[in-house]
Amino acid sequence: MDIHIIGAGSVGMLVASFLAEFNDNVRLIVRRESQANQLLQHGLVRKNLDGTLLKSNVQVAMDLKGLPKHSFVIIAVKYGELNDVYPILRTIHEDIPLLFLQNGLAHLEEAIQLPQKTIAFGSCQFGAERENDYTIVHRGQGVLKIAIERGVKTPFHLFLQSTNKQFQVTFEKSAENMLFEKALLNCFINPLTAILRVKNGMLIENPHTHTMLKNLYNELMSAFPEKKDQFPFEEVEKLCRKTANNTSSMLGDILQNRQTEIETIVGAVIKKAAKRGENLPILNTLYHLILAIESGVKM
Numbered sequence: 001m002d003i004h005i006i007g008a009g010s011v012g013m014l015v016a017s018f019l020a021e022f023n024d025n026v027r028l029i030v031r032r033e034s035q036a037n038q039l040l041q042h043g044l045v046r047k048n049l050d051g052t053l054l055k056s057n058v059q060v061a062m063d064l065k066g067l068p069k070h071s072f073v074i075i076a077v078k079y080g081e082l083n084d085v086y087p088i089l090r091t092i093h094e095d096i097p098l099l100f101l102q103n104g105l106a107h108l109e110e111a112i113q114l115p116q117k118t119i120a121f122g123s124c125q126f127g128a129e130r131e132n133d134y135t136i137v138h139r140g141q142g143v144l145k146i147a148i149e150r151g152v153k154t155p156f157h158l159f160l161q162s163t164n165k166q167f168q169v170t171f172e173k174s175a176e177n178m179l180f181e182k183a184l185l186n187c188f189i190n191p192l193t194a195i196l197r198v199k200n201g202m203l204i205e206n207p208h209t210h211t212m213l214k215n216l217y218n219e220l221m222s223a224f225p226e227k228k229d230q231f232p233f234e235e236v237e238k239l240c241r242k243t244a245n246n247t248s249s250m251l252g253d254i255l256q257n258r259q260t261e262i263e264t265i266v267g268a269v270i271k272k273a274a275k276r277g278e279n280l281p282i283l284n285t286l287y288h289l290i291l292a293i294e295s296g297v298k299m
C-alpha cells in the first residue's frame with residue numbers, strides 16, 4: 001500500500017522514517033520546494049535514541065494529485081494547519097483511509113465531517129524533533145496509539161509490520177478517550193515547559209518546577225478523578241524522564257514564533273472541566289500566560 005504523509009515536520013518525518021524501514025512506497029507531502037529539494041538530495045535521515053543514524057529514501061511530492069485508491073494517508077500537520085488540509089482531503093477518494101496524528105481534542109469533530117469511510121486518530125507517545133528539513137531526531141521512546149473512529153481496521157495492519165522496537169503501535173477503543181488522556185499529559189508538560197523555556201526533563205529535576213507540576217497534577221485529578229488510577233503522578237514523572245531531552249511541541253512553537261496548540265489542548269481540557277462545574281485556576285493561569293506570550297508579551 002502507498003503511504004502518503006502530509007507534513008514533513010517532527011512527527012511526519014519520524015513516522016515516515018520508521019514506515020520506510022518496511023515499506024518502499026512512503027511519500028512525504030511537503031509545502032516548500034526547498035524542503036522537497038533537501039529531502040531528495042540527502043534522503044530522510046533519522047537520529048536514533050542510541051545516537052546511530054539511519055538514512056531512508058522516501059518519495060517527495062508537493063500535492064496529492066493522482067492518488068491511487070489503494071493509498072493510505074497520514075496527516076501530520078499541526079492542529080492550526082488542518083484548515084488548509086481539509087479541502088484537499090475532500091477531493092481524494094472516499095475509500096482512502098485517513099489517520100490524523102494531532103495532539104489535542106478539537107480536530108476529532110472536524111475530521112469526522114470528511115467523506116472518507118475510514119478515519120482514525122493517533123496519539124504519539126514518543127518525542128520527535130526536526131533538526132533540519134531532512135533530519136529528524138527521535139527524542140523519546142513511546143508507542144503510537146491508534147483508535148479507529150469510523151470504518152475498518154484492516155488498512156491499519158500495515159503498522160504491525162514494524163519489527164523495530166522503537167516503533168510499535170497499539171490499538172485503542174475510543175479516540176475521544178485516547179485524545180483526552182494525551183491532552184491531559186500535554187497539559188502537565190507543554191505549558192510549563194513553554195513558559196519556563198525548559199526541556200521536559202527539567203520539570204522533575206528542579207524542586208520548584210516539580211512542585212508546580214505536582215500542584216497542577218492535583219488540580220487536574222480533582223477535576224477528573226476517574227483518571228487518577230491510570231495517571232498516578234509517577235506516570236507523569238515517567239513521561240518527563242522518558243522525553244527528558246525533548247523540547248515540547250509547545251515550547252518549539254514559542255521559540256519559533258509560531259501559533260501554539262494551546263486551544264485544542266489546554267483550552268479543550270478547561271472547557272471539559274467547566275462542563276462538570278470544575279474550575280482549574282492553575283491551568284487557567286498557564287493558558288493565559290501562553291496566550292499572552294503568543295500575542296507578543298516577552299518573558
Ligand SMILES: NC(=O)C1=CN([C@@H]2O[C@H](COP(=O)(O)OP(=O)(O)OC[C@H]3O[C@@H](n4cnc5c(N)ncnc54)[C@H](OP(=O)(O)O)[C@@H]3O)[C@@H](O)[C@H]2O)C=CC1
Nearest residue numbers: 007008009010011030031077081084102103124127128249
Ligand atoms: N513533536 C513531538 O514530539 C510531538 C508532536 N505531536 C503532535 O503532532 C502534531 C504535529 O507536530 P509536529 O510534527 O511537532 O509539528 P511540525 O511543525 O514539526 O510539523 C508540521 C509540518 O506540517 C507542515 N505543513 C503544514 N501545513 C501543510 C500543508 N498544507 N501541506 C504540507 N505540509 C504542511 C509544516 O511545513 P513547514 O515546515 O513548511 O512549516 C511542518 O513541516 C502536532 O499536533 C503535535 O502536537 C505529538 C506528540 C509528540
Ligand SMILES: CC(C)(CO)C(=O)C(=O)O
Nearest residue numbers: 127189243246247248249
Ligand atoms: C509527549 C510530549 C510531551 C513530548 O514532548 C508531547 O506530546 C509534545 O511535546 O507535544
